[in-house]
Amino acid sequence: MPIILLIIIILTILLVVIAMRFQRKRFRQKLKTKAFNPQWVLILQKNMTLYQKLPDELKCRLHGLINVFLHEKTFSGYNGLQINDEIRVTIAAQACILLLNRDDDFYPTLYNIFVYPGAFKSMQTTSDGLVNTLKETVRTGESWHRGQVVLSWKHSKQGAQNEKDGQNVVYHEFAHQLDNDDGRIDGTPVLNSAEDYKSWTKVFSEEYTQLRDKIAAHKKTLIDGYGAESEGEFFAVVTELFFERPKLFKKEHLELYKELEKFYRLNPAEWF
Ligand SMILES: [Zn+2]
Structure with a gap:
């Protein structure tokens, strides 16, 4: 296939995709x-x-x-x-x-x-x-x-x-x-910047380890023990708490709350 024809096909596909996205947005x-x-x-x-x-x-x-x-x-x-x-x-x-x-x-x-x-x-x-x-x-x-x-x-x-x-x-x-x-359920969704990934990883891994230790020691926790199953479950479980019991969650896990506040761009503790 001549190179010029290939370029025309690629450009046409690109234009169609852009037009479809624009339509969908509108x-x-x-x-x-x-x-x-x-x-x-x-x-x-x-x-x-x-x-x-x-x-x-x-x-x-x-x-x-x-x-x-x-x-x-x-x-x-x-x-x-x-x-x-x-x-x-x-x-x-x-x-x-x-x-x-x-x-x-x-x-x-x-x-x-x-x-x-x-x-x-x-x-x-x-x-x-x-x-x-x-x-x-x-x-x-x-x-x-x-x-x-x-x-x-x-x-x-x-x-x-x-x-x-x-x-x-x-x-x-x-x-x-x-x-x-x-493409992966690993407790880290798509974030905005390298800085965001750095603080998310630090706070989430510390909190996740703490929860696992407490569950292993049969201690009572605000975060549901199911969150200790994996990092993916941990993110899902703390999302539930963030929207359901934001005030208590913020009081007991301020750094974790702040990471979710940045991610969801919401402060549900203000609504209660
Ligand atoms: Zn789950």
């Missing part, structure tokens, strides 16, 4: 400013305690993000669950809380949200270092690398309604999605 902007369905406001008021605490400006931004999220992601019900607006809006709102102040690309590798009525069975591979074993476990949520999040509706709703227990399966699974933006 369409998202339209959805963000589109009037929010008043029925959906009622759903949020009924199901999401944190929604009522948000400053008006953030409430308004959340409405726009939900519009985009619901336009771009599909929901499928399993085990007889019929997907309705209550399910879509309650889950989308929690997923979008994590994006409220970030200029994010709306979980770009996520396409589908699978919802079960309650906890569901899942096959998981565990390893003792030598042998891999496939085992059936009961789960309330899962985040997959290839475009899916799986959730229990019962636990997603409970998580939204109870902001005091520090547990929220939707924040947890969508934190894994953010973490996976660089």
